[in-house]
Amino acid sequence: MEPLRSMIGKRIELELSGCKSLLHGEFIDMGSDVLVLYSNSKYIYTPIHHLQHLRLSEEWENHTVDASPDSKMDLTNISYRKMLMNSRGIFTEIYLGGAHSLHGYVTGIMNDFFVYHSPMHQTVYIPVNHVKYLIPYPPNMTPYSLSQEHFPVQPSGVALSRTLDQQLKKLEGQLVVFDLDEHPHKKGLLKSVNDKIIQLVLACGDDIYLHIDHIKSVHLP
Known part of the structure; x- marks a missing residue:
């Protein structure tokens, strides 16, 4: 290094x-x-x-470098996981690749994924390995300038598992959207999750199979 x-x-x-x-x-x-x-x-x-x-x-x-912003992020002995822990409750932008960024709050951190609450997508499950970068915003800012009365951070009604594959097992039988709806073959009915292989039923009724390691985000429509 x-x-x-x-x-x-x-x-x-x-x-x-x-x-x-x-x-x-x-x-x-x-x-x-x-x-x-x-x-x-x-x-x-x-x-x-x-x-x-x-x-x-x-x-x-x-x-010319401008003055440092007012940030609660701790730069002492930083690590990726510590960064995620410190970002809980702070308005952040998260980029996962592709065309879109997410704006909201980290609300929970598990073994290989974390829970993110976005006003646009509600509860989103994000594998830790797919975050390209994270940007914390000043404490007085909220997503889309929403007031706290209009944007309370609501916990998900689904109990959290330690790993993403276990979390997806709990969503079997429900409609899901993968990767922020950037691909037409990544939204549908989650039929099964076995050995990291996801079986998804598309709108037309066809089955498609995806590997969980290539899923960047999960949310319910």
Whole structure:
């Protein structure tokens, strides 16, 4: 990790697997499995296993760094899991790749997934390995500027399991949407989950089979 640590304090360009755009910002810290950038008055936390390349950014060579935002995130001895734990109850943006980001709150963290509450999608189950980056917002901000009266964080009525495959077993027989509805073959009736293979019934009645390791998010319509 020492070669990467030598880049701390410098303006960098970062390419992440599954991201359409490069990230630019000041590389301010890192842990054993997470990198932290600071860009446009925001902290950007990204798991290191998504790193494709990191290099000095010519675009930022003459950029003036603005003042640090008011953030509750702890930069001491950071790790990916600690980042998730610290983000609970804080308005965050989470990017999973593709065309969309989620905006809402982390409400629970299990072994290999966490629970996220979004005003657009309600309860979303997200595998920890599929988060490209997470951005915490200042404490006075809420998603879409909703007041707390209009956007209370409601816990899911489904009891939580330790692993995502166990959680999906509880959803058998229900309509589900995978990956934020970005693919027509990833929404339908969840028929069964066995040995990490998901059997999904599409609207036309056809069965399709998916591997759970390639599911980026799950929510009920």
